[in-house]
Amino acid sequence: MDLKVDPEEMDCNQPVPVEVFASRSTLHGLSHILTYERICIKRCLWILFFMGSLSFLVCVCVDRVQFYFEYPHVTKLDEVSAPVMIFPAITVCNLNSFRFRSVTRNDLYHAGELLALLNRRYEIRDPHLVEESVMETLKFKADFHNFKPRPFNMFEFYDRTGHDIKDMLLACHYRGMECGAENFDVVSHRLSETHNLILASSHAGEP
Structure with missing residues (x-):
């Protein structure tokens, strides 16, 4: 078929x-x-x-x-003219948020992970990136065997371990006269990577 x-x-x-x-x-x-x-x-x-x-x-x-x-970005600045300056515009900044030599074992226990020094298991984070001169000190401070932690305050930590103007100021001249660390007052001391110090307005009559 x-x-x-x-x-x-x-x-x-x-x-x-x-x-x-x-x-x-x-x-x-x-x-x-x-x-x-x-x-x-x-x-x-x-x-x-x-x-x-x-x-x-x-x-x-x-x-x-x-x-x-490339993650491009645009920074916009607004300029405002001020006929009278309330304080002399002298600012000293340090991008390092703390001094490692001032960090204690109790600081590492509470803020080691926040400071990118320890991991969640209280172990040294990325030991291959740590300098040999710092590794021994870090190992000693990160030894929490039989360690009893004490109360921790972040504001006290930054006040104690932050950089002092006396350590950063090598020489200072203002209006032709010498000035020193006593002429500076801390006006911005927040929990950030920058500590701003500016010449105090109360010392406007001084160098």
Whole structure:
């Protein structure tokens, strides 16, 4: 028994030709590239235009992605003129938040992880990055065997371990006269990486 297949059913099972797909596509230029026409020059020009546009699009996308991973930022500054300064604008800052030699074992126990010196298990964090001269001291202070922790206060910690103006000030001259650490008052001593000290307004008459 022979089964006759309808020609229309055979056409439905066959894939759509590329030319038909291109003619129905909304991608600009594709219908001119994949066409039944025999004009080679026209097709070559459309291929050049299409590849050029595609290359330009890829270059722009790659450039924007690279620019994104550079994490660009914009800093805006507002300048305000002040006819009279309340205090002399002399500021001394130290980006180091604390002195390691002033840190005690009790400080390490309570704030070792916060200071990026210890991990959660009270072990030295990244020992391969620690200098040899510091490693011995850190090992000694991080030994909590039979250690009984005492109360800890973060403000007291920064007051005790923070850098003193006497240690940072090598020489000071203001209005042609010598000045010293006694002419400076701490005006900003918050829990941050910077400790600002500024010449006190009460000493405005002094150098």
